[in-house]
Amino acid sequence: MKKALIITYYWPPAGGSGVQRWLKFVKYFRDFGIEPVVYTVENPNYPILDESLFKDIPNNIEILKQPIWEPNNLFAFFGKKKTESAGFLNPNPSFFGKTLQYIRANYFIPDARKFWVKPSIKYLNKYLKLNKIEVVITTGPPHSLHLIGLNLKKELNIKWIADFRDPWTEIDYFQQLPLTKKAIKKHQFLEKEVLKNADAVLVVGKTMNEKFSKFNSNVVTVTNGFDGEISETSVELDSKFTVTHIGLMNADRNPKILWEVLSEIIAENKEFANDFELKLIGKADASVVEDISTHQLSRNIHVIDYVTHDKVIEFQKKSQVLLLIVNNVPSAKGIITGKIFEYLMVKRPILGIAPLNGDVAKIITETNSGVVIDFSDEIGLKKAILELYAKFKLGNLTVESKNIAQFQRKELTRKVSEIINMTIE
Secondary structure (H helix, E strand, O other), rough: OOOEEEEOOOOOOEEEOOHHHHHHHHHHHHHOEEEEEEEOOOOOOOOOOOHHHHHOOOOOOEEEOOOOHHHHHHHHHHHHOOOOOHHHOOOOHHHHHHHHHHHHHOOOOOOHHHHHHHHHHHHHHHHHHHHOEEEEEEEOOHHHHHHHHHHHHHOOOOEEEEEOOOOOOOOHHHHHOOHHHHHHHHHHHHHHHHHHHHOOOEEOOHHHHHHHOOOOOOOEEEEEEEOOOOOOOOOOOOOEEEEEEEEOEEEOOHHHHHHHHHHHHHHHHHHHHHHHEEEEEEOOOHHHHHHHHHOOOOOOEEEOOOHHHHHHHHHHHHHEEEEOOOOOOOOOHHOOHHHHHHHHHHHEEEEOOOOOOOHHHHHHHOOOOOEEEOOHHHHHHHHHHHHHHHHHHHOOOOOOOOOOOEHHHHHHHHHHHHHHHHOOO
């Protein structure tokens, strides 16, 4: 078997979306003649834990670990609370909070995991000289991990694949960071260095592929996906008209248009008010909770902070409708939230709020799996919700989706394995 070294910050017991992609590739690599070796952190600071994911790690794979020093721990101490992820940057920080944000943004480039880069290069340089590894794969964010791959490539001339689960300088929160011009230029320089020097670049969507192809002729789109069989059997659905959103809902993803529309429908339609229930599974920003309360929707909307991945699938299968919201940011067109693929797996109607010309809308349209409404289309959103509700009342709220088998994790791993083989030939 050909050996691939995967460098990843997120690994079980990490929960959330960041761990899923490479955990699942590693799970199936041996089926396609690839023996994975995983390099990860010994003492990580994961905001979400999910012990249930340990079961997906194949038996007897080699897992290398090295300690990391994270300044986030120091920031959390001075901030007197647990450090929040970049997706939950405080929109109204105190003076001290602004100072910490400025320091993090301008002195820890590409990110706060930069202090793992040099010791990792030193450790892996020795390891690679003593062990036969055909290809090194780095996955970001955190994008500092790509600097490990970049340096190993330059020092050892080893084959290297850089995988981008999210963009770098066009990630949704990049515009929120209090970056100086010098810091922005450094980010842009490092991003180009990674793209130009990698033997292959993996991305999750079409828009990112188009942008990165300016710097590398071997950019390949491998989407995220779902692990498991496509739901073909009937499941006992929720008795209420449930709409379920899975995942983080930060300030950029706060669907103000939805709260307006729901408030309007509930005021006009008592039957809908009694039947409707919205479940938000995952952490919700304070602005989301506040808007729900302001629109007097607390009776109909329930926020469930975090559940294990197995439980998430249960919620999805039983829900009448699945809600998908893309961050309303300049880079929205290229954002593909990982949850869309598991939504496809359970075959329930998807209601998306996203750019009509974006990557998410393209997937939903091509799979015939739901409807997408633009960020500002209040009339269209109200019409879509009422049409779904009417079908629910008639007992025929179903979806005739198609072409979704391409997003199964095992099929995607086959594609990645082919890219690895082509890279090392």
